[in-house]
Amino acid sequence: MQTKVYDHIGIEExxxxxxxxxxLFQNMAATVKPGDDWLYLLFAFAYPSGQGLHVGHVESKxxxxxxxxxxxxxxxxxxxxxxWDAFGLPAENYAVKTGVHPAETTRSAIDTFRRQIKRIGIxxxxxxxxxxxxxxxxxxxxxxxxxxxxxxxxxxGDGMVNWCPSCQTVLANEQVVNGACERCDTEVTQKNMKQWxxxxxxxxxxxxxxLDQVDWPEATxxxxxxxxxxxEGLNIDFTLKNTKVVLxxxxxxxxxxxxxxxxxxxxxxxxxxxxxxxxxxxxxxSVMTYIEEAxxxxxxxxxxxxxxxxxxxxxxxxxxxxxxxxxxLFVADYVLMGVGTAxxxxxxxxxxxxxxFAKKFSLPIIQxxxxxxxxxxxxxxxxxxxxxxxxxxxxSGQFDGMSxxxxxxxKMAEWMIGQHFARFQTTYKLRDWLISRQRxxxxxxxxxxxxEGKPHPVKEExxxxxxxxxxxxxxxxxxxxxxxxxxxxxxxxxxxxxxRPEYDTMDTFVDSxxxxxxxxxxxxxxxxxDPEQLKALLPVDFxxxxxxxxxxxxxxxxxxxxxxxxxxxxxxxxPFTKMRHQGMILxxxxxxxxxxxxxxxxxxxxxxxxxxxxxxxxxxFMGPIESDKPWDVSAVxxxxxxxxxxxxxxxxxxxxxxxxxxxxxxxxxRKLHQTIAKVAGDIGSLKxxxxxxxxxxFINVYERACREVKLVLPEAEVLAWTQLIAPFAPFLAxxxxxxxxxxxxxxxxxxxxxxxxxxxxxxxxxxxxxVPVQIDGKVRxxxxxxxxxxxxxxxxxxxxxxxxxxxxxxxxTSATARYIAGKIVSFSTQA
RNA sequence: GCCUCGGUGGCGGAAUUGGUAUACGCGUCAGACUUAAAAUCUGAUGGUCUUACGAUCUUGUGGGUUCGAGUCCCACCCGAGGCACCA
Numbered sequence: 001m002q003t004k005v006y007d008h009i010g011i012e013e014x015x016x017x018x019x020x021x022x023x024l025f026q027n028m029a030a031t032v033k034p035g036d037d038w039l040y041l042l043f044a045f046a047y048p049s050g051q052g053l054h055v056g057h058v059e060s061k062x063x064x065x066x067x068x069x070x071x072x073x074x075x076x077x078x079x080x081x082x083x084w085d086a087f088g089l090p091a092e093n094y095a096v097k098t099g100v101h102p103a104e105t106t107r108s109a110i111d112t113f114r115r116q117i118k119r120i121g122i123x124x125x126x127x128x129x130x131x132x133x134x135x136x137x138x139x140x141x142x143x144x145x146x147x148x149x150x151x152x153x154x155x156x157g158d159g160m161v162n163w164c165p166s167c168q169t170v171l172a173n174e175q176v177v178n179g180a181c182e183r184c185d186t187e188v189t190q191k192n193m194k195q196w197x198x199x200x201x202x203x204x205x206x207x208x209x210x211l212d213q214v215d216w217p218e219a220t221x222x223x224x225x226x227x228x229x230x231x232e233g234l235n236i237d238f239t240l241k242n243t244k245v246v247l248x249x250x251x252x253x254x255x256x257x258x259x260x261x262x263x264x265x266x267x268x269x270x271x272x273x274x275x276x277x278x279x280x281x282x283x284x285x286s287v288m289t290y291i292e293e294a295x296x297x298x299x300x301x302x303x304x305x306x307x308x309x310x311x312x313x314x315x316x317x318x319x320x321x322x323x324x325x326x327x328x329l330f331v332a333d334y335v336l337m338g339v340g341t342a343x344x345x346x347x348x349x350x351x352x353x354x355x356x357f358a359k360k361f362s363l364p365i366i367q368x369x370x371x372x373x374x375x376x377x378x379x380x381x382x383x384x385x386x387x388x389x390x391x392x393x394x395x396s397g398q399f400d401g402m403s404x405x406x407x408x409x410x411k412m413a414e415w416m417i418g419q420h421f422a423r424f425q426t427t428y429k430l431r432d433w434l435i436s437r438q439r440x441x442x443x444x445x446x447x448x449x450x451x452e453g454k455p456h457p458v459k460e461e462x463x464x465x466x467x468x469x470x471x472x473x474x475x476x477x478x479x480x481x482x483x484x485x486x487x488x489x490x491x492x493x494x495x496x497x498x499x500r501p502e503y504d505t506m507d508t509f510v511d512s513x514x515x516x517x518x519x520x521x522x523x524x525x526x527x528x529x530d531p532e533q534l535k536a537l538l539p540v541d542f543x544x545x546x547x548x549x550x551x552x553x554x555x556x557x558x559x560x561x562x563x564x565x566x567x568x569x570x571x572x573x574x575p576f577t578k579m580r581h582q583g584m585i586l587x588x589x590x591x592x593x594x595x596x597x598x599x600x601x602x603x604x605x606x607x608x609x610x611x612x613x614x615x616x617x618x619x620x621f622m623g624p625i626e627s628d629k630p631w632d633v634s635a636v637x638x639x640x641x642x643x644x645x646x647x648x649x650x651x652x653x654x655x656x657x658x659x660x661x662x663x664x665x666x667x668x669x670r671k672l673h674q675t676i677a678k679v680a681g682d683i684g685s686l687k688x689x690x691x692x693x694x695x696x697x698f699i700n701v702y703e704r705a706c707r708e709v710k711l712v713l714p715e716a717e718v719l720a721w722t723q724l725i726a727p728f729a730p731f732l733a734x735x736x737x738x739x740x741x742x743x744x745x746x747x748x749x750x751x752x753x754x755x756x757x758x759x760x761x762x763x764x765x766x767x768x769x770x771v772p773v774q775i776d777g778k779v780r781x782x783x784x785x786x787x788x789x790x791x792x793x794x795x796x797x798x799x800x801x802x803x804x805x806x807x808x809x810x811x812x813t814s815a816t817a818r819y820i821a822g823k824i825v826s827f828s829t830q831a
Numbered sequence: 832g833c834c835u836c837g838g839u840g841g842c843g844g845a846a847u848u849g850g851u852a853u854a855c856g857c858g859u860c861a862g863a864c865u866u867a868a869a870a871u872c873u874g875a876u877g878g879u880c881u882u883a884c885g886a887u888c889u890u891g892u893g894g895g896u897u898c899g900a901g902u903c904c905c906a907c908c909c910g911a912g913g914c915a916c917c918a
Contacts, residue, residue, distance in 0.1 A: 219835040219913075226834070226914060233918085251918060264918090309916080334916045344918045352832080353916055429917070547912075621856070623844055627836090628911080632843060635857045641871090642856085681847095690845070693855035700855090707873095772851040777899045779851060805885090818898065824850045828898040 006644040008611025012731045016118060019734075024750055025072070027127035028079055029520045029533060036536040038077045041068055042576075044545035044553075045085040045512045048109035050094070053116040054593070055601050055619065055631070060544045060582040062616045063625050063688060065122045067542065069727040070683045073756040079537050080123060081519040083130035084110050085512045087138075087505075089167065089183060092441040095473045102441040103469075106133055116603070120612040121730045123752070128522045132511035138443040139464035140518065140528040141511050144560070145446055146457050153199045153563060154435075156455060161434055163191035168475035169438045170195060172507060175552070195436040196445060196504070200559045204228055204428050206573075207558055215578040217626075220550050227551050229429025234413060235341060236422040238263055240278060241317040241326055247273070250340030250425060253350070254416070255409040258396040259368035261358065262328050262346040263318050264311065266335040267291040269342035275316070283315035287331060294333040309334055309357050321421040323397060332357070340427055369404045370394045433556065435507045440471055440480035442505030448491050451498035462494060467505075479503035513556035516540055516575060517564070534570060543576040550581075580686065583628040585619070590630045601631050610640045613729035617643065620688040620728060642696055643732055646725060649702055650736045653718045660714070664705040666767075671701045672717055673764035676757050679724050688728070695724060720757035773800045774826045775815070781805045783825070793819045800825045 032038070041064050046057065068080040084106075091102035091109075110131065117124065130137050148154035162171040166186035170193060175182045200207075207228055211221045233252040240247060247263065270276070270291060279287055290312040311332030318329050334353065335344050348358035349367040358365055369391040393399045393408045398415075402408030416422035436445065446458035446465040458465045468484035481487055481503040491501045520533030545553075554576070561575040586592055587599025594600065606615045618639040623629040659665065675698045682691035698721075705711055713721070719737070726733035730752060737751035769790050773781045781803045789795050797817045800806055806827075813829040820826075 217835085222834055223913065229917070231917070249918080253918075332916095335918075336916075339917050341918095346918090351918070353918075356916095427917085550913085621843090627844095629843065632857060635843070638856050644871095689843095690855080693845075696855055770851070774850080774899065777897090782851070816898080820850060824899080826850080826898050 006611075006640075006647050006732075008613065008643075008731075009608075011735045012119070012121070012607075012612050015731045015734045016121065018748070019750065020118070022748075022750070024752065025068075025078075025080070025123045026125055028077070028125050029128055029522070029537075031077075032520070032533055032536045034532060034536070036077060038079050038537050039071050040079045040537050040540045040542075042516055042540045042543045043082065044543075044549060045083060045515055046113070047085045047088055047090070048106060048113050049090060050105065050109050050112075052109075052112045053120075053603055055585045055603050055606075055615075056546075056582070058120055058603050058615060059585055059619045059625070060546075061117065061122045062120070062619055063582065063686070064542075064544050065616075065730075066620065066683060066688060066727040067686075068123055069730065069752055070680075070756065072752065073723065073726070073754060074680075075755065079128075079520070080125055081128035081130075081522075082117070082122075082124040082126065083128075083515055083519065084113075084132065085508065085515075086110065086131040086133035087442045087508045087511055089439065089441070092439060092473060095441075096475065101469070103133065106131075119607060120603070120616060123730075128519045130515060130518055130522050132443070132508070132515065133441070135464040135466055136523070136525065137515075137518065138467075138511065141443045141506065141514070142446040142458070142463050142465050143460070143528055144514060144564075145506065145510070146460065146463075147567060148198055148563065149447075149457055151563075151567070153202065155197055155199065156194055157197045157432070157434075158192070158194050160190045161193050161195055162188045163193075164188055167439070168477050170434060170436060172434045172509070172552075195434055196447075196502075197432040197434050198510075198559070200433045200555070201428065201430055203559055203562050204230070204430050206562055207430075207555065210558060210562075210574050214574050214576065216576075217579070217581060220547075220554070220579070220581070223550050224555060227430065227555065229427075231340075231427045231429075233340070233425060233427065234416070234422050235425040236345070236416060237321060238318040238343075238345070239321070240275070240329075241319055243278065245273070245275070245278070247318055247329075247343050248341045249343045249345045250427065251345060253347070254422070255393065255396075255399075255404050255412055256347045256350045256368050257320070257322050257345060257412070257416075258393075258399075259347040259349050259366045260320055260325075260327060260345040261348060261364045261366060262330055262354075262361075264330045264332045264335050264344050264346055264357070266337050266342040267294040267331050267333055268337045269335075270314075270331050275314075278316055280315040283313070287312050287314050290331060294331075297333065309353070309360060311357065311361070313361065321419070322416070328363070330357075330361070338431075339429075366395055368393060368395045433507075433559075435510055436504040437507050438477065438479040438503075439475070439505055440467075440473055442508055443467070443511060444481065445502045445504050445506055447502035448495050449500050449502065450495075455502070456495075459494075479505070481505070509552055509556050513553060514560045514564075516557070517570075529569070531569075538570070539572045539574060540576045541578060543579040544582060545579060547581040580626060583624070583626050585622070586628055586630040588631050588633055593631075606636065610636060611643075611731070613643055613732045614640045617692060617728050621692045623689055625686055625688060642699065643729055645699055645703070646695075647732060647736065649699060649706075650718060650722060651739060653712050655710075655712055662709060664708050665711060665713075668702050668705045668711055669713065669717065669763050670766070671698055672713070672721060673759045673761075676720060676724060677759035677764060680756065680759075683727065692728060695728075716757075719754075722751060723754060723757050726751050769822050771796060771800075771822065772824050773803065773806055774824060775806065775809045776827070776829055780809050790822050793821070797825060800827075 043061055043064050064080065068078045072078050086106045091105045094100065094105055095102050132138060145154055162176050164171055164181040164184065164186055166184045167181060171181060171188060176188050180187050208225060208230060211224060231252060233250050234254045235248045235250050236254060236257065238247045238249060239245065247265065249263065276288065309332060311330045314329045314331060316329040317326040320327055335342060346354040346357060348354040348363065348365045350369060371391040390403065390405045393402050393404050399408050399412055402411060444465050444467055446463065447455045448458055449455055468481065468487040470484050470486050471480050472483040473480055481501065487501050491499050517529045517534065517538065520537045521527065521530040524530055557575050561570060562573065564570045565573060584592065587597065589599050591597060591599060603615060614636060618636045621639055675694050678694040679691045682688065682694065722733050722736045734751050738748065765787065767787050769785045769787065771783045771785050772779045773783060783796065783799050783803065785796055785799065796819055810827060815827040815829045818826050
């Protein structure tokens with residue numbers, strides 16, 4: 001029966017070329033009309049690394065491509081652009097090593113990616129392609145900086161910043177992971193520098209509330225919330241004994257304040273408040289030594305103290321405002337600057353850290369919350385738990401007996417605020433975004449300094465403020481742009497003698513956090529984005545992005561969106577309406593793919609051997625798009641077989657059609673129409689794996705039927721079958737659709753331009769139902785019920801009772817029956 | 832410690848959201864074709880007992896709700912990812 005081999009190489013080359021010549025799905029932005037409703041599908045901005053496409057890229061790109069093709073066939077206008085996050089460190093580091101200019105490296109990497117992506121048939125709109133390193137793009141990145149500057153959202157700040165000694169640049173808080181540089185894993189140090197910041201904190205509350213508007217994975221929302229780190233607590237004034245010096249503490253758990261047996265202050269805060277003047281002479285030396293040592297510790301060293309807390313008793317006492325108790329003041333570096341007020345109350349009975357500290361320094365422990373459960377009370381005494389359970393206040397003066405988390409907490413706050421020594425204070429973890437980078441391969445910050453060193457914005461007519469090329473790449477701790485003669489000359493020519501440029505470039509996250517606004521106006525030189533385009537295309541309807549970008553990129557993108565909205569440029573609050581994360585494709589051994597482990601699957605090799613269609617369908621068939629899944633070398637061949645069988649089956653659809661009345665024909669057509677409905681539903685809910693399984697089921701049914709009789713389906717149904725394949729295996733589908741022609745004619749109508757088939761409910765309807773019979777919850781028999789009887793409860797139950805096995809099980813019982821139409825007959829023998 | 836997912840055959844995974852557990856694919860076994868192998872095709876394939884009809888057990892563990900639980904509730908165990916001296 002298989003007369004024609006599956007020539008995947010020939011098929012894929014032919015149709016890639018034909019589509020390209022025809023410009024299929026290209027330049028869609030030109031067709032935007034007012035009032036249009038577009039489906040905007042977006043893939044995470046990719047960094048064009050020298051490695052080329054890996055199987056993970058293929059997975060998420062294919063998933064989006066399936067959505068694009070399916071929705072186009074369903075009559076939607078689809079915007080599906082692509083671009084490159086082309087500035088960044090790898091190309092620059094490579095330049096340092098080899099001397100090849102980053103522009104060169106980047107261009108050839110992009111060429112490789114583009115060729116590979118076309119080869120796997122992703123139907124991107126290449127007319128909207130953008131690259132952040134192109135002056136036509138970064139002109140608008142700089143424009144955005146100036147907009148922020150004009151509105152006071154970009155400012156120069158002085159202070160301690162994160163410094164990566166290996167990358168020789170400052171880093172944003174978000175780029176420091178466990179005290180190390182997220183890129184090179186070098187330990188980050190602190191450095192005092194004057195740098196540019198964006199005022200993202202201005203939108204902190206909206207960055208929280210906006211999450212309610214979007215359809216994102218719960219975990220992603222949680223992580224964003226955690227990063228913003230809103231904490232609602234109380235500032236409570238303790239005073240240094242015998243002075244008027246106020247030491248405000250901040251706490252979320254003020255209900256335990258009667259249990260405070262010590263106060264701890266951060267070393268830096270101690271100096272800031274100049275408390276050293278009060279130190280008793282005997283104590284002064286040890287305290288100052290401790291503070292000195294703490295200042296030399298790195299973040300990592302401070303964290304080692306997590307188990308063994310360090311600290312020093314100052315010999316000073318503070319007064320607890322709620323009861324006038326004198327309690328000792330300690331300096332300890334586990335209290336961090338920047339969290340709350342950097343002064344904490346130590347309540348060892350109800351906090352694990354405080355407990356450890358109290359044990360170490362032999363401080364008293366006063367329990368102020370009693371728990372109904374004695375076991376919890378014991379745990380509290382052993383320091384094993386903190387705020388895990390609700391209890392009743394004790395040892396707390398007039399608040400004794402009140403609920404710790406209920407009336408007690410509320411009454412206590414009310415009282416303390418009434419006494420004027422406490423006030424509500426909300427704190428946030430989010431800090432302003434540090435965007436200066438002392439690196440070359442990025443967008444220059446459009447700022448110039450006058451001879452007095454005062455910053456001025458680069459005039460808009462001078463944009464793009466181009467990146468000079470006469471630059472020494474070697475990182476010296478100075479920005480590489482310092483070495484450019486052209487840059488300096490340009491500034492003096494345009495702004496006057498003695499002026500100098502800002503030598504730093506912008507964090508690449510600035511480039512990549514507004515790109516989705518640019519696609520619709522990719523070649524527009526007059527504005528960052530055309531308002532009509534924005535209105536029709538945005539916000540992004542579906543965003544597919546790796547889970548690694550959750551905090552940085554999304555937070556920044558949301559900030560830009562809200563800022564531009566407030567300037568009147570955008571009409572929406574959130575840029576990404578719906579978002580999902582693709583899972584990771586693991587090596588065949590179930591481990592993350594890496595060259596050193598030798599478990600990397602190269603997509604080019606799979607394409608050579610099995611074809612791009614097989615690669616696409618296999619990756620979609622592996623499992624749910626959002627979960628991590630290992631590569632299975634032999635399962636790929638199974639998918640290849642499926643495509644091969646599909647080709648053979650469709651190509652055999654010539655000749656005399658079997659009568660439509662033939663039972664095998666009826667069964668196959670029923671399955672086909674069921675499959676049409678199933679595939680459309682599954683694509684809609686991103687269940688590509690089960691959609692493909694359904695297509696496999698269909699061909700199984702078809703081939704089985706063909707063993708009885710040669711089946712030639714009606715033409716419309718052969719077409720429908722081919723169309724179902726089209727989003728998944730676009731090359732093969734086109735080949736089957738065009739198989740009547742010898743070659744692609746100029747102006748041929750692609751299958752990808754046809755209308756998605758409709759399932760005929762009548763043909764899809766089952767004629768018989770298998771109804772299981774349960775007796776006390778166990779399936780004992782199955783009945784075959786004709787469709788016209790399936791709603792007839794009396795009939796079905798009678799059939800069930802008549803069944804031999806059921807009769808046996810029901811003998812001597814008085815069973816009651818219930819029937820869920822078409823689903824199940826359930827007998828219960830219990831009374 | 833906290834947050835978020837997960838745990839189903841030898842493996843990847845299905846299960847219309849409370850109604851036939853193990854769809855589909857891989858693998859394995861048997862068979863056809865072949866001198867042979869590969870490729871391709873056909874059949875079987877959760878465990879235990881049984882010649883068979885069939886019975887019985889089975890969705891991480893233990894309880895519960897229900898005629899009926901992979902699915903809902905409670906407690907716990909294990910794994911992955913993220914966060915964390917956050918007061």
